Amino acid sequence: MENILSIKDLVVSFASDGRKDRAVAVNGLSLDIPRGGTVGLVGESGCGKSVTSLSVMGLLAENGRVDAGEARFAGQDLLKLPDRELRKLRGNRISMIFQEPMTSLNPVLTVGRQLTEAIRQHSDMDKAAAKARAIELLEHVGIPEAATRFGNYPHQLSGGMRQRVMIGMAMAMTPDLLIADEPTTALDVSIEAQILRLMKDLQRRHGTSILMITHNLGVVAELCDEVYVMYAGEVVERADVFTLFRDCAHPYTRGLMASLPRMTPKGQRLYNIRGTVPNLRAMPAGCRFAPRCELASERCHAEKPGLIDLGGGHLCRCFLRGEAANHE
Amino acid sequence: MNELLRAERLVKEFPVKNGVVHAVSDVSFTVAKGETLGLVGESGCGKSTLGKLILNLITPTSGAVWFKGTDLSALRGREQRRLRRGMQMIFQDPYASLDPRMTVGRIIMEPLTAHRVGSSRAERADMVRSLMEQVGIRPEFYGRYPHQFSGGQRQRIGIARALALDPELIICDEPVSALDVSIQAQILNLLSDLQAARGLTYLFISHDLNVVRYLSDRVMVMFLGQICELSPTEPLYSQPRHPYTKFLLEAVPQPDPTLRDDARALLAGEVASAINPPPGCRFHPRCPCADDLCRHKQPDLVEMAPGHLCACHHPLVDREIF
The missing domain is CATH 3.40.50.300 (P-loop containing nucleotide triphosphate hydrolases)
Structure with a gap:
């Protein structure tokens, strides 16, 4: 299958004040996003x-640096692209939405102005036509009284409305790729459900591929085709969504799934992963999850496991392949 | 009922x-x-x-x-x-609800002092250590500051403070x-x-x-x-x-x-x-x-x-x- 974005062996590190060593935040990550798919x-x-998505988009903070790897988008390596070129792609073929849409909207311009600008950049519509299209888009993403809202500034809208404006913006640009970083985390459930449906709609209409970055396994189950699970800067498991939720293999993924209160009756204990995430500057020598893993053996503490293909592209970074793991 | x-x-x-x-x-x-x-x-x-x-x-x-x-x-x-x-309260944001300039011990002790529980500071300090143990924070961390703890640990500290007055x-x-x-x-x-x-x-x-x-x-x-x-x-x-x-x-x-x-x-x-x-x-x-x-x-x-x-x-x- 053709990939719209293919990240290979990405390494990203950060400097911090007064220290010579850099903290490695992403350590050799590879990830593929098939065209039209949701990962x-x-x-x-x-x-x-x-950090993964920010480095691909050239938006790392000043103390961050890509040390190695490539990110192929439509034949170009985004990591080597000059700033100017990257900026052009960002507003054009790649859209991003973040947890707090306020940070990506210009506070001193009305939402209508921002939308019409985006539309005119991507078409040869005149001002009046672009305005009509903008109002149509606002209506489409479920903004009430769209014609009035067109003249509002971002701060006059609720968080849910701002996020919908961002999606309207993405629709105006019909991007090849939408990177969504926790887009619904700050929103109420009824608004979250609306936003997720709009994202699906964008994909259906324009074939947009989506990279969904989230900590919410419910959102993953709802939206994604394929899932990468990251732990301490590395991918520990990759599988199609149905396999992952039916039969995940890595002890960390299993622990996460078991920690969720689903139908758990009151009084019954929730599973919890012991301990906390390791410090970026003091990573365990062997498997990075070993200090928290109930199944860890001597080998796990001494030697670093690679990603093993369990069949059909189901990857797992564990010596035990999770087979013996059972948290039920 | x-x-x-x-x-x-x-x-x-x-x-x-x-x-x-x-x-x-x-x-x-x-x-x-x-x-x-x-x-x-x-x-x-x-x-x-x-x-x-x-x-x-x-x-x-x-x-x-x-x-x-x-x-x-x-x-x-x-x-x-x-x-x-x-009646006590636990808040959403354990970052915002703990005074960053106070040690964890003092944070948990504050309600005890305010309500004059215990006869001496030493007795209150013992109560604080016991509360820390009950919520899963090691009592040795008594003198540490909130920023030295993770989000989950800070929530535990907030819970200990809420429990102080029983x-x-x-x-x-x-x-x-x-x-x-x-x-x-x-x-x-x-x-x-x-x-x-x-x-x-x-x-x-x-x-x-x-x-x-x-x-x-x-x-x-x-x-x-x-x-x-x-x-x-x-x-x-x-x-x-x-x-x-x-x-x-x-x-x-x-x-x-x-x-x-x-x-x-x-x-x-x-x-x-x-x-x-x-x-x-x-x-x-x-x-x-x-x-x-x-x-x-x-x-x-x-x-x-x-x-x-x-x-x-x-x-x-x-x-x-x-």
Whole structure:
């Protein structure tokens, strides 16, 4: 299958004040996004999932640096592209939405102005036609009284409305790839459901591929075709969504799944992964999850496991291949 | 039922420039000793305001809070403080609710000092160490500062502080919303353990319906300052009576891809404003079942089944309507 984006062996590190060594936030990550597909990148705070997308888009903070790897998008390596070229792609063939849409909207321009600009950049519509199209888009993403809202500034809208404006913006640009970083985390469930449906709609209409970065396994189950699970800067498991939720193999993924209160009756204990995530500057020598893993053997503490293909592209970074793991 | 807390026709209104925010409108309920009452609803439904009213952190416009059989507002000064010791709160953001310049030991000790518990500083310090142990923070960390702890550990510190005065009721306001899944499970287990060990009563405020289901004996659903449904937990989840509850339950993305349903009905529109809320049933502008009656008359909270209350003119009764 053709990939719209293919990341290979990405390494990203950060400097911090007064230290010579750099903290490696992403350590040799590879990830493919098939054209028209939705790929989920899941993990907990600090696992490197957001850093991955920011480095691909050339948006790393100043103390961040891509040390190695490539990210092929439509034949070009995004990591080697000059800033100017990358900026052109970002507004054009690749759209991004973030947890807090306020950061990606210009606070001193009305949403209508921002939308019409985006539309006119990507078409030869005149001002009036672009305005009509913008209002149509606002209506489409479910903004009430779209014609009035057209003249509002971002701060006059609720968080859910702002996120919908961002999706409207993405629709105006009909991007090849939408990178969504926790787009619904700050929203109420009823608004979250609306946003997820709009993303599916964007994909259906324009064949847009989606990279969904989230910590919410419910959102992953709802939206994604394939899932990469990250832990401490590395992919520990990759599988299609049905396999992952039916039969995940890595002890970390299993632990995450078991920690979720689903139908768990009151009084019954929830499974919890012991301990906390390791420090970026003091990674365990062997498997990075070993100190928290109930199944870890001496080998796990001493030697680093690679990603093993369990069949059909189901990858797992574990010596035990998770077979003996059972948290039920 | 051994009643610990009773909210009686609580009303809280805030005047603003262009009207009045009806944050909490005529809310009555009781919580039994040892029970967990879950409180769910979306942003602006009044759930946090309700928590603050119960703790008397803000004064109700009208109505009363009864705790252990006493009307809190009838008490003044020392007497009120003494009764209020029995109620404590845990907050969503363990980063914002701990003073960064105080050591963890001092943070937990503060309520003890304020209420003159223990005869000496040394005795209070011993109590603090014991509390740290109970919530799973090593007592050696007594002299550390909040920034030296992870989010989950900070929430444990907040819990230790809430436990210091040996309360009977703890109001938990979104205590796990800012935590990662694996850490969330640790805190939920800790809350369960503490409840079992100390016979605690919880009012558990959350927007996460799965978490609420796991922890609660009964669940109360709020919409724009009013109770729309109040029921023992399982009946509410298996057979919601209020259309809003049903929408909420269906909107939660479930961690199971085989349950995907792109055709399921979604709640349209925005969360309405609590400033000058609509007349009649406040949910009617977003409700598919709304008719003339709903637009004009506010529904009463009616008992549909034992302990299962619902405020709707057209409650869902064993039928699928959307």
